[in-house]
Amino acid sequence: xxxxxxxxxxxxxxxxxxxxxxxxxxxxxxxxxxxxxxxxxxxxxxxxxxxxxxxxxxxxxxxxxxxxxxxxxxxxxxxxxxxxxxxxxxxxxxxxxxxxxxxxxxxxxxxxxxxxxxxxxxxxxxxxxxxxxxxxxxxxxxxxxxxxxxxxxxxxxxxxxxxxxxxxxxxxxxxxxxxxxxxxxxxxxxxxxxxxxxxxxxxxxxxxxxxxxxxxxxxxxxxxxxxxxxxxxxxxxxxxxxxxxxxxxxxxxxxxxxxxxxxxxxxxxxxxxxxxxxxxxxxxxxxxxxxxxxxxxxxxxxxxxxxxxxxxxxxxxxxxxxxxxxxxxxxxxxxxxxxx
Ligand SMILES: [Cu+2]
Numbered sequence: 001x002x003x004x005x006x007x008x009x010x011x012x013x014x015x016x017x018x019x020x021x022x023x024x025x026x027x028x029x030x031x032x033x034x035x036x037x038x039x040x041x042x043x044x045x046x047x048x049x050x051x052x053x054x055x056x057x058x059x060x061x062x063x064x065x066x067x068x069x070x071x072x073x074x075x076x077x078x079x080x081x082x083x084x085x086x087x088x089x090x091x092x093x094x095x096x097x098x099x100x101x102x103x104x105x106x107x108x109x110x111x112x113x114x115x116x117x118x119x120x121x122x123x124x125x126x127x128x129x130x131x132x133x134x135x136x137x138x139x140x141x142x143x144x145x146x147x148x149x150x151x152x153x154x155x156x157x158x159x160x161x162x163x164x165x166x167x168x169x170x171x172x173x174x175x176x177x178x179x180x181x182x183x184x185x186x187x188x189x190x191x192x193x194x195x196x197x198x199x200x201x202x203x204x205x206x207x208x209x210x211x212x213x214x215x216x217x218x219x220x221x222x223x224x225x226x227x228x229x230x231x232x233x234x235x236x237x238x239x240x241x242x243x244x245x246x247x248x249x250x251x252x253x254x255x256x257x258x259x260x261x262x263x264x265x266x267x268x269x270x271x272x273x274x275x276x277x278x279x280x281x282x283x284x285x286x287x288x289x290x291x292x293x294x295x296x297x298x299x300x301x302x303x304x305x306x307x308x309x310x311x312x313x314x315x316x317x318x319x320x321x322x323x324x325x326x327x328x329x330x331x332x333x334x335x336x337x338x339x340x
Pocket of ligand 1: 111112155156157162
């Protein structure tokens with residue numbers, strides 16, 4: 001009688017043992033589903049976005065190292081993978097709109113999808129390859145922005161790797177009142193920050209796109225992160241002052257922090273003594289706002305946090321990245337809210 005571990009070892013040997021190095025379809029990717037159809041029931045959208053692919057980006061870390069990232073470009077194309085940003089450009093729409101997200105992977109050997117996380121479209125438009133198809137040419141994801149709130153989109157091909165590589169961006173649905181109001185009947189805000197908190201295991205970042213799909217053990221079950229980021233910026237030092245992350249506001253203003261757990265670890269955020277009103281989670285309003293000074297989250301959770309500072313000052317916000325079983329702190333990232 002086989003034990004589970006032996007069965008896994010047998011399967012891994014049968015699966016070929018290694019993955020292709022170049023990442024081409026000819027290299028033997030398994031468990032991918034190419035050939036996207038035309039969008040079923042396609043209608044004229046209220047708004048559309050074009051997304052291409054880049055796979056040659058890099059993020060400069062505070063210790064001087066750079067780590068390779070992949071992501072989506074703002075535009076079609078995808079050839080050559082130039083012009084990427086990390087995280088990928090936000091998709092921002094208004095509640096009630098029919099949206100088209102046009103993904104173009106033309107001319108590349110790789111497969112990708114877009115999953116609009118927290119949106120509930122049809123299976124064909126949900127971007128989960130195993131349940132529909134991965135995209136090797138073009139596909140138009142058609143969906144409705146049903147509920148205002150904070151979401152994100154990410155690739156769902158060989159997901160454990162592609163999400164880790166940085167293939168995600170914010171997805172924001174404003175209410176009909178527009179940006180400046182969180183949801184109809186909800187709070188208004190003057191200043192907005194999007195904090196997508198993520199961790200990198202840099203040893204994963206040189207793997208080919210199809211790593212592990214044929215059953216080889218490439219280590220994707222062992223996340224050993226060495227970098228801790230806020231919205232693509234190293235949280236060791238840079239995120240404390242980088243204007244893409246750190247907030248400067250006056251005491252008379254109201255701040256909205258759209259917080260996204262974009263990593264795999266649990267996270268705990270301490271707001272440095274500021275009181276925070278949680279108004280929404282995962283794209284839905286809470287029955288009553290809850291006032292806290294700390295949030296704890298798990299992978300893919302979002303919280304919409306309203307902050308009305310009572311005093312001027314510089315508040316250090318600390319994100320702790322926690323072992324998902326033991327709650328041990330594995331790393332930290334910091335940024336600041338400066339109230340003048
Ligand atoms: Cu991908």
